[in-house]
Amino acid sequence: MISLPKKRFDIWYIPVIIVIACYGLFLLYPVYNVIKSSFFNESGSTITFNSYVKFFTVPYYYRALLNTLCLGFFGTLIILLITLPLAYFYTRTRIFGHVAIGTIIWIPYLTPAFIGAYTWLILFGKFGLVTKFLISIGFENPPTISGLGGILVIFVLSYYPFGFVLLKGAFETIDPSLEESAENLGSSPFRRFWTVTLPAATPSILNAGLMVFIIIIDAFGIPAIVGIGVPVLTTLVYGEFTSEIGGPPIMAATGSTILLSISLTILIIQRVYLKKRSYFSRGVARPKMVNPKLGKKIILTLIFLIVLILSLLPIITIIISAFTKADGPVLRYGTWTLENFEKTLYSVWVPLKTSVMLAFGSSILDLLLGGLMGYVIVRKGKLLGTFMDAFTSLPLGIPGVLLGIGLVISFSSRPILLAGTGFIIVIAYFVRRLPHPIRTVSSLLSQINPDVEEASVNLGVPPIKTFYKVTTRMVLPGIITGGLLAWTSSIADLTCTILIFSAKWKTLTIETYSQIRGDQYGAASVLGLFLMITVVTPVFILNILNDRKKRKEMVEE
Amino acid sequence: MNQVQVKIENITKKFGAVKAVDDLSIDIQPGELFTLLGPSGCGKTTLLRTIAGFNYQNSGQIFFNGKNIDRLPPHKRDTGMVFQTYAIFPFLTVSENVAYGLKARKIRGKELKEKVSRALELVRMTEYKDRRPDQLSGGQQQRIAVARAIVIEPKVLLMDEPLSNLDAKLRVEMRTDIRHLQKKLGITMIYVTHDQEEALDISDRIAVLEKGKIAQVGTPWEIYQRPISSYVADFIGTSNFSLIKQNTISKSGDKFKVIFQNKSIHLHSDLLPYKDDVIFSIRPEALKIMSDDEILPENWFSFTSRISETTYLGSKFVYVLDTPMGDSYQVTVVNPDRDDMEDVGKMIRVGFSLNDLTIFPVGGNS
Numbered sequence: 001m002i003s004l005p006k007k008r009f010d011i012w013y014i015p016v017i018i019v020i021a022c023y024g025l026f027l028l029y030p031v032y033n034v035i036k037s038s039f040f041n042e043s044g045s046t047i048t049f050n051s052y053v054k055f056f057t058v059p060y061y062y063r064a065l066l067n068t069l070c071l072g073f074f075g076t077l078i079i080l081l082i083t084l085p086l087a088y089f090y091t092r093t094r095i096f097g098h099v100a101i102g103t104i105i106w107i108p109y110l111t112p113a114f115i116g117a118y119t120w121l122i123l124f125g126k127f128g129l130v131t132k133f134l135i136s137i138g139f140e141n142p143p144t145i146s147g148l149g150g151i152l153v154i155f156v157l158s159y160y161p162f163g164f165v166l167l168k169g170a171f172e173t174i175d176p177s178l179e180e181s182a183e184n185l186g187s188s189p190f191r192r193f194w195t196v197t198l199p200a201a202t203p204s205i206l207n208a209g210l211m212v213f214i215i216i217i218d219a220f221g222i223p224a225i226v227g228i229g230v231p232v233l234t235t236l237v238y239g240e241f242t243s244e245i246g247g248p249p250i251m252a253a254t255g256s257t258i259l260l261s262i263s264l265t266i267l268i269i270q271r272v273y274l275k276k277r278s279y280f281s282r283g284v285a286r287p288k289m290v291n292p293k294l295g296k297k298i299i300l301t302l303i304f305l306i307v308l309i310l311s312l313l314p315i316i317t318i319i320i321s322a323f324t325k326a327d328g329p330v331l332r333y334g335t336w337t338l339e340n341f342e343k344t345l346y347s348v349w350v351p352l353k354t355s356v357m358l359a360f361g362s363s364i365l366d367l368l369l370g371g372l373m374g375y376v377i378v379r380k381g382k383l384l385g386t387f388m389d390a391f392t393s394l395p396l397g398i399p400g401v402l403l404g405i406g407l408v409i410s411f412s413s414r415p416i417l418l419a420g421t422g423f424i425i426v427i428a429y430f431v432r433r434l435p436h437p438i439r440t441v442s443s444l445l446s447q448i449n450p451d452v453e454e455a456s457v458n459l460g461v462p463p464i465k466t467f468y469k470v471t472t473r474m475v476l477p478g479i480i481t482g483g484l485l486a487w488t489s490s491i492a493d494l495t496c497t498i499l500i501f502s503a504k505w506k507t508l509t510i511e512t513y514s515q516i517r518g519d520q521y522g523a524a525s526v527l528g529l530f531l532m533i534t535v536v537t538p539v540f541i542l543n544i545l546n547d548r549k550k551r552k553e554m555v556e557e
Numbered sequence: 558m559n560q561v562q563v564k565i566e567n568i569t570k571k572f573g574a575v576k577a578v579d580d581l582s583i584d585i586q587p588g589e590l591f592t593l594l595g596p597s598g599c600g601k602t603t604l605l606r607t608i609a610g611f612n613y614q615n616s617g618q619i620f621f622n623g624k625n626i627d628r629l630p631p632h633k634r635d636t637g638m639v640f641q642t643y644a645i646f647p648f649l650t651v652s653e654n655v656a657y658g659l660k661a662r663k664i665r666g667k668e669l670k671e672k673v674s675r676a677l678e679l680v681r682m683t684e685y686k687d688r689r690p691d692q693l694s695g696g697q698q699q700r701i702a703v704a705r706a707i708v709i710e711p712k713v714l715l716m717d718e719p720l721s722n723l724d725a726k727l728r729v730e731m732r733t734d735i736r737h738l739q740k741k742l743g744i745t746m747i748y749v750t751h752d753q754e755e756a757l758d759i760s761d762r763i764a765v766l767e768k769g770k771i772a773q774v775g776t777p778w779e780i781y782q783r784p785i786s787s788y789v790a791d792f793i794g795t796s797n798f799s800l801i802k803q804n805t806i807s808k809s810g811d812k813f814k815v816i817f818q819n820k821s822i823h824l825h826s827d828l829l830p831y832k833d834d835v836i837f838s839i840r841p842e843a844l845k846i847m848s849d850d851e852i853l854p855e856n857w858f859s860f861t862s863r864i865s866e867t868t869y870l871g872s873k874f875v876y877v878l879d880t881p882m883g884d885s886y887q888v889t890v891v892n893p894d895r896d897d898m899e900d901v902g903k904m905i906r907v908g909f910s911l912n913d914l915t916i917f918p919v920g921g922n923s
Binding site: 449451452454455456457458459460461462463466470473474 | 609611630631632633634635636637638640641642643644645646647648657658661662702705706709
């Protein structure tokens, strides 16, 4: 018997090691520091549970937890209840302007959530347009958006598109033959929905619910802007952290550790319980679309139009407000002006540049390493793949405020003095958004037969060259989508940024947020408008490019 | 063209504890179309992928023209593989797909163009050269996959169930094309299939695989007419089997007397080298329907059975018989007349030439 060549060091271990090292240093180590400081006393010498006792006995603290859980639960419930019928009808019946409606509904999801909250404040706040209108026609106590109910409404309005997209996916991927066989066996459409469609979609619906829940409890901007007097965990942690400077941030650490335990629990439920229970069809078959009777079609279209208007309202509001004369928080509608731009423009460029630089740098890192990790997860063996898949999704369960605090307390002193640098912000964005490109790339790659890559190797192209000539080429849409998701969510990030920014590295979100809090609605609207443009521009460019490509291909045919 | 001889020596490939290929050796002659045939899980694809270098054997060696290729990585083995899924690059046009392997070999310019267009001509796809793969049918994609593999003039062509995703009619057409192309190019080719008809049709020689081992190697005629085990006889085509107990065999002169279908049959001792129970195997088309008064030719045997089932398949008519020994036998009548089709329940006489009788030991050839 000949001695067979030993397996050399696999070059693919390099990106794996880089990702593990980055996560270790910039995710796990900061998280560990936060958890650790929640268990120590002021001098950091003895382990105690005092901070937790304090948290669960003092109303100021435990009320924030209750509010968070309450908002998370009811927010998720309401969003699911609203989007479930919307998504079902959207995937099963044709309405007027089907594609356009499906695209535009996305917009509030692309809009940074706190901008949405701000526009609702403009409309329904104390000096709000709608509020004033209601008073002028005789309402003494018009509905306001303050208080728990108000935040709840804003959460629903801001995050329902997210729920809609997830549920749309759920209803689209049900094997149509399931529904057809129910029909064939004599079920009415109503019975079919309750006995087949809904049970088949249940795992995906639960999954959507869990994801919406995590987003809500992790959100900072919305409760910070409209929830004055209604503390939630994120705002509590932020407040405690900024006022505890000097001593160790024990209560902030405690609050964020509790938040972490909630979101990690949910992440674990999602991965362990739901992964085994998906009834997605592997095939390409899509559910049948029915063209309803004209009356029904009009009613459905109207319902979607109302939803659409609610989606577009923040954007319209902010555009109008940017061009409206403002005295502090009072916008004088009807008086058009460029004054806001003249006053604000000079202060836009620096934060705009900062935001674009930071988000660009982190998105590039994300799409590069995300692409490589996606490949490792799908193609490099079950053991390594499963481990990296679970490991790289950790950031999804780690709250932004917690990571922010952790990064500050971990890197404020030598040997690694990073606090206050742009680098730490890039790293934070990179680590937090890496799961996006990993997801998009691995899900695309798992549908591509490895035969294609093997064919390339067989034809004489070495494996590494095959990777960038063939594999990269085929997963390019996934890389771009994932990078874009990383871009939009990084540039819109407030939750984590607000804890780690410095005077030298003020992002557009920070600038906008401080103008809102400073009651400078004119400047806030201009900054918010620019923020939205930066978020949405790459998405539109990509859409246009896609469109062109499609049209070109059609001409070729 | 420089024809290549492939020698596979004691190859074993394990996946975990399972031996997918088990100490297997084959010599494939230069220019031969050699088929690996067997049911799914028999190790045929594993062996092919080991030759291509995508699997690495646990032990054993592979030689191309006497040169050991074990240490060559897959991209340096110079094999042209055609995949079951075609594996066409979806982002390249037809001619770019065909040119892919040539470019990796640093062939450029006029030579590249000429080779590509010659390959496309060979598979009759010239008019589609600028198309994108998603605009092609399965059969056309298959042709591109073949063109892409032959254009690099590989040492060996490897085909992994290349026709299994095509419809029945196209499959027959394509396999004839592949056979002609292989003979025209004179290239050594290893062809993997689970379709015995396809294997019989195209191969110079066939290796029937069973659980990672070779059950039999031979020409299509040998494999079909002279299977060496009931596994091969059963896998290739259909066969009728009867278990013959040792105690029904007795020596009579230089012949053996065997009780078969409640009658005596005298067999030459060469046919019965086994000391244990044996299995008699007769192909359905070797059985002939005879009238009761028809005189039995020399070296023939006949018996009478009850018809238990009949099936009409257009080109042939199939009887299922309950034989006197209690076996279920199939008899096929090719190009049947209306009169050939008897009813269920009737007694019928069938006969066969002893040349068409194959005898195996019980439990394979081990």
